[in-house]
Amino acid sequence: MIARWFGRLTRGAMLGFFAYLIFAPIANLALWAVAIQWYFPHKLPLTYGFRYWYDVFKPTSDAVASLGTSLVIAVITVAVCLLMAVPAGYALGKRRLPWRGPILLILLLPQAFPSVAVYLNVARLFYIVGLNGTIAGVVLVHAVHGLVIAVWIAAAAFAAVDPELELAARNMGASAARTVFTVTLPLAAPGLIAASIFVFLESLDEFTGTYFVGVPDVTTLPLMMFNASLNGNYQIAAITALILLVPSILFMLLIERFLSTETLAKIG
Amino acid sequence: MSGSAPSPTLPRGHGGGRSAAPAASRWGPASASAFLLVAPAVATVLALFVYPVCTSLVSAFTSRQGQLGFDNFAKTFALYGGDIIFTLLIVLVSTALIAVLAAAIGGYLVLGRHPGAVAALKWLYRWPLFVPFIVAAQCMRSFLAKNGMFNNTLDALGLVDVGTLGGLLDWRGVIVTFVWKETPFVALLVAGAMAALDRSGIEAARNLGASGMRILCEIIVPQIAGVFTVGLVLAFVTMLSVLSVPLMISGGSPTMITVDMAFRVNSYSDYGVANALGVVSYLIAAAAGWAYIRRNLAEAAA
Numbered sequence: 001m002i003a004r005w006f007g008r009l010t011r012g013a014m015l016g017f018f019a020y021l022i023f024a025p026i027a028n029l030a031l032w033a034v035a036i037q038w039y040f041p042h043k044l045p046l047t048y049g050f051r052y053w054y055d056v057f058k059p060t061s062d063a064v065a066s067l068g069t070s071l072v073i074a075v076i077t078v079a080v081c082l083l084m085a086v087p088a089g090y091a092l093g094k095r096r097l098p099w100r101g102p103i104l105l106i107l108l109l110p111q112a113f114p115s116v117a118v119y120l121n122v123a124r125l126f127y128i129v130g131l132n133g134t135i136a137g138v139v140l141v142h143a144v145h146g147l148v149i150a151v152w153i154a155a156a157a158f159a160a161v162d163p164e165l166e167l168a169a170r171n172m173g174a175s176a177a178r179t180v181f182t183v184t185l186p187l188a189a190p191g192l193i194a195a196s197i198f199v200f201l202e203s204l205d206e207f208t209g210t211y212f213v214g215v216p217d218v219t220t221l222p223l224m225m226f227n228a229s230l231n232g233n234y235q236i237a238a239i240t241a242l243i244l245l246v247p248s249i250l251f252m253l254l255i256e257r258f259l260s261t262e263t264l265a266k267i268g
Numbered sequence: 269m270s271g272s273a274p275s276p277t278l279p280r281g282h283g284g285g286r287s288a289a290p291a292a293s294r295w296g297p298a299s300a301s302a303f304l305l306v307a308p309a310v311a312t313v314l315a316l317f318v319y320p321v322c323t324s325l326v327s328a329f330t331s332r333q334g335q336l337g338f339d340n341f342a343k344t345f346a347l348y349g350g351d352i353i354f355t356l357l358i359v360l361v362s363t364a365l366i367a368v369l370a371a372a373i374g375g376y377l378v379l380g381r382h383p384g385a386v387a388a389l390k391w392l393y394r395w396p397l398f399v400p401f402i403v404a405a406q407c408m409r410s411f412l413a414k415n416g417m418f419n420n421t422l423d424a425l426g427l428v429d430v431g432t433l434g435g436l437l438d439w440r441g442v443i444v445t446f447v448w449k450e451t452p453f454v455a456l457l458v459a460g461a462m463a464a465l466d467r468s469g470i471e472a473a474r475n476l477g478a479s480g481m482r483i484l485c486e487i488i489v490p491q492i493a494g495v496f497t498v499g500l501v502l503a504f505v506t507m508l509s510v511l512s513v514p515l516m517i518s519g520g521s522p523t524m525i526t527v528d529m530a531f532r533v534n535s536y537s538d539y540g541v542a543n544a545l546g547v548v549s550y551l552i553a554a555a556a557g558w559a560y561i562r563r564n565l566a567e568a569a570a
Contacts, residue, residue, distance in 0.1 A: 011382060011385050015385060015388050015389065015392070018389070018392055018393075019392055020421075021448070022392055022393070022395050022396065022448075023395070024411060024417050024418070024421070025404075025407035025408055025410075025411040025417075025448065026395075026407055027417065028407065028410045028411040028416060028417040029403075029406060029407045029410055029411075031410075031417075032410050039415075040414065040415040041415065041430065041431065042415075043415075043420040043423070043424070043430075083308070084308045084309040084312060085309060087305035087306070087308070087309075088305060088306040088308070088309040088310075090305060091302040091303075091305035091306045092306065095298065095299070095301075095302035095305070096298060096299050096302060097299060097302045097303065097306065098299050098302075098303065103306055103310060106310055106313055106314065106318065107306075107309060107310065107313055109313060109317055109318065110313060110317045111502075112505060112553070112557065113317075113321065113505075113509075113550065113553060114505060114508045114509040114526075114546070114549040114550060114552075114553050115509045116509055116511055116526045116529050116530070116546065116549070117321075117324050117529060117542070117543060117545070117546020117547070117549060117550070118317060118320045118321055118324065118546075119320075120324075120529060120530070120533050120539070120542055120543075120546075121320035121321075121323045121324045121327070121539075121543070121546075122316060122320045124323070124539065125319075125320060125323070140312075140316055141316070143312070144312060144313060144316045144317055147309055147312065147313065151309060201398060205400030205401075205402070205403075207400070207401065207402045207511065207512045208509070208510075208511045208512070208526075211511065211512075211530070212530075212533075222400065222402045222512075225402060225403075225406065226402060226512065226515075226516070229406055229409060229516060230516070234410065237406055238406065238410070241402075241403045241406040241407070244400055244402070244403050245399060245403055248397075248398040248399050248400060248403070249395070249398070249399075251398050252394055252395065252397045252398045255397075255398075
């Protein structure tokens, strides 16, 4: 009896400690978001309020402008990525492809290399061709990074489409193109949507590439948060960080719908 | 979120097209059109990734006078030798901690005897999975500060007096941030692989009286070593490439080489030394990648 209670207590304590480690950093951030005055040695803010939220969300604020920039960049990045990843994923998942290995290797490279050195050379290149500090330049950098995951998920989605269904469509007289657009693409759509969400989030959260390529004219939300934090403006930084946190947490909660742990086990 | 996506390898059993028509010639019109379909993606990666990597190599080995040589590397090791070692240590320690925690989480999810506790852990551990590095860094910047919640918790528990404590915003903060952010990713891969294992071996060992720890270390982990290595290598390379976390958490000296690269370019426009540091980071990543390839070769041979 005592042993059982002891076991229950230790388990509870361990889980509580684990929950603290996971949530306390986020809670500290949330606290800063609603603090007006907070300085050492006070353990909690002296005054609370939403004054800084007003500063962040008023229409003329830097945060609203950079949120807009971030969303525009993320949407264009998804479009650019899908335009390249859907045909590539289709070829990799469904078609016979010469040099399949080397092509896969090239497409996977951006995920396997430390990126900072690459970005600073991209920035140097973009400076020469006039893409530095432009939305187009930032979109290209985000698209290359997102392409890896987009091609990978698209290829898996196309490979999972049952060839019998496509054959049936062909046997009933549908052209190859019509089969692709009315059978293959709709069946692969859930995977393609998952890929789009991935790319969207990656673009929204991207910091390093934008830091080198976007300056000084393109300020995305992560860059704005970074500047606020380094200038010691903890409230503004905390509120913008929370804005970035919401889609990430939502996606984490949704991911099980797209990828179960059992599917993930087949990777690698 | 770089690197926190699932492993960039295709699921096994894809590419049905290859086996569908093995007799057809390798270079038929069908394969040419397939080639055209991948061309835009491949061209983009070649232009915006492979080409910059090549220019970084050329720049690293070109001295200020425009001659080929190791000048930049001599300067790099003199100025940033300490930071290179510091970077390696931080990333290695973080990877080791992530390995232990991910194995522990995965192990409890498979072996735990209390459904409630297993469900709670399963719900808990994923939260930081898609949190961007920059947000994680901002969380830790407040959490680990001198007046952060971490110190204040210790103080409230009566363990220490907060007045005597400094913050943890140095190498320790960087490691905490990395482990907090990357453990869920590796744990997710590991837990998935563990859940897919044949349970009969585990049950047999349990019936013979083996402890949970022993089952985890001697039966489960060896069977999922492949996925485990993939996850750890990806986490390692990701942490090696992160700029925001060391910038925000340990701006001063010593710091990680990503910060030095940005500083070299922004303050001195010294692309030679920045790219030499870049080549060092490629080499470190290649060493990690080599561990992964060797693992795969060993599995292929077995």
